[in-house]
Amino acid sequence: MTTRDTRSKQVIAKASSSRAMPSRTVPDIIRPYGDTTGDGMVQVSFTLPIPHDKLAEGAALQLAAKMGLAPAMLVHAKAMGPDFTFFVVYGSATHLVDLRQVEVIEREFPMLSAKDVNTLIKKRLRRKLVVVGACIGTDAHTVGIDAILNIKGFAGEKGLEYYTEIAVVNCGAQVLVPELVARARAEKADAVLVSQVVTQKDAHIHNTMTMSAAFREAYPAGKVPLLIVGGPRFDQGSAVALGVDRIFGKGTTPGEVASYLVHAMTQRGAQTGATTKEQST
């Protein structure tokens, strides 16, 4: 049953990779599989904040029963210091999984590996994709923009600087909107990334709307770079209202942003046809 994991090393990318085709028809109702179909066997480990004694072992079995494991076997219990006990429990899960009720939320774009991102940019754009990033307004917190742009990256993923086909210009903190527009024009930016981490009295919304308006004013229609904002306080559904193309929330990884950039670039290319060629000259 074990399959070697030959997919991408990136945990995030793995989560979205396509499912392998089943060799037999999948039933609607399933149970976990230990070594026999329908045995429902699972293994769990946890810690309880009490000293290791008979009471603790009973408590672990009670928890297992409440988790729906029946019968449950306490196979390991070990004191961790005077106040904690670690348990390993095996048991048969009484719950059934109804595959018809599983909801899969898809992102609007596929997750790509760094290599695929580079290849696609090379193929479709025939030059580097230029990304200009900044924190605007009074926000001096570059944590977000740096996590996405700096090679150090975030959550084990390298930032956009790591992508050989993406040229990154990080303007840093407290950048004024006119400065950002000027820089984006000078660098011929394909995308502008703006981060707003610390905000008061909806400053992030005000700043973002000012920024998007300035870009619409400075560029001819249809030529505005992709405008992307990120930050923990944005409402993910408010992109249109704010005049930007995409909003990213807390926990976004550089890989997601890179994948989105490729996706958006492809869509734009399809809509406007000749623009990429025009820009490449």
Place this chain on the structure above:
Amino acid sequence: MRLSVTAGWAKGGPFEGGAVAYLTLLVAGVVVLGPAGLPSPRAVCGGGPPGPRTLAQKAAGGSVACRLPEGREQTAAKRLALRSVKPGMNRIDKNRATRDRLIKRHGDPKQRPWIYLIVATGDIYEDIPQAQTAAREGADIIAVIRSTGQSLLDFVPEGATREGYAGTYATQENFRLMRAALDEVSKELGRYIRLVNYASGLCMPEIATMAGLERLDMMLNDSMYGILFRDINPIRTFVDQRFSRQIHARAGIIINTGEDNYLTTADAVDAAHTVTVSQLMNEYFAKEAGLEDWQIGLGHAFEINPEIPDSFRMELAQALLARQLFPKAPLKWMPPTKHMTGDVFRGYLLDGFFNLVGAMTGQDILLVGMMTEAVVTPFLSDRDLALQNVRYVINAAGNLSEDFHPPRDGFIQTRARQVLSEAVDLLERIVDDRGEPGSVPLLRAIGDGTFGLMKRPADAGKGLDGVVRCAPAYDNPATTLLATTLLEEGAGK
């Protein structure tokens, strides 16, 4: 040059050119002493307000007029600045003596490698019990990870902090609280528990100084990490790095360098020689700043893709190479992170092999690998399991380094030789590559992307606005004091 900007108020203010150098005299006092207990700088600033902080605030507001002192006035200013730095330096010296005394009393860890564990809750008052528990479970060294992004703050936060992102802010008060808590647990365990923090980023010198003032025992301090991975200006980084290392040398602090970072961005097989080059450079800059061999904790990491055939043998080769190149350095051996997939069972096995390399090649500081790397912040149980893993390997194979002598011209020797020769080639390329007259080969190599694939030109990067050429009247009393005492010590020997 650098410290004037650290205070944040020389920038873009009414002070230009030589005036900055004069201000530096005052600010250096702030940095080394901390805000309390300073002699009045009244004498040097012509009837200005007492206290560098007030002075800084007034200067920012533009209500203090500064001028460059000359002649006798300059001598007086220098003397006063030097005097204002001395109490801080004395405190650093006293802390070093206290550490030596406590180590004598409580003792060093019984085994090598020393076991290094990380805590990082964001809340110093949560960190303290976690650190104490970790010590009771067997950790010899506790590192408190800093909040994300602190390296890019151009100031040091103050006071005890309870809110950080993926780590706890490095503040002088947090340092003090944690050191006191570990002193308590050292006494209880009969083993001196060392405390680690990070002297890196835009405030590297300030944090190094705080470490000396609060008796931290080890500091992460890499000569090029900030340049390559945080895009901090190269010149600023080298200047800061030198000062911070002088302080570390003085304070008896062991530095830990960050070679593991090269392997997380580049391939651990192809880029193995960049680790060796970085170790050699870190060693050079460390010695140049006055650190002794026992203080230079050069880093390296177990980051070769485990799917590659002979990956374990290559790890052994690399670890042994570091051991033999730097026989007296307390090498820091860092666990796999890049190839931890979220499969915690496989991760646990990988950490076991990592521990085995550490035991077989006589590493000195072992950063304990967590099977939950790249998944969640470790559970209490994850830490316990990780320590069991380390204990088992050290118990079962700790003395294997006695028996383990790879055969002449075998796989391990050949691989080590290859890595070393690639490292030498790279160093020669940097030195031979003669550019325009007056340009610095190392800075040019960094600008060309020689290290870790990143191009970092000397005239760009964060904190560039803090880089100014020293004026003729420039004086940093801390540096003066460090240099003179070092000379005296040298003469004494």
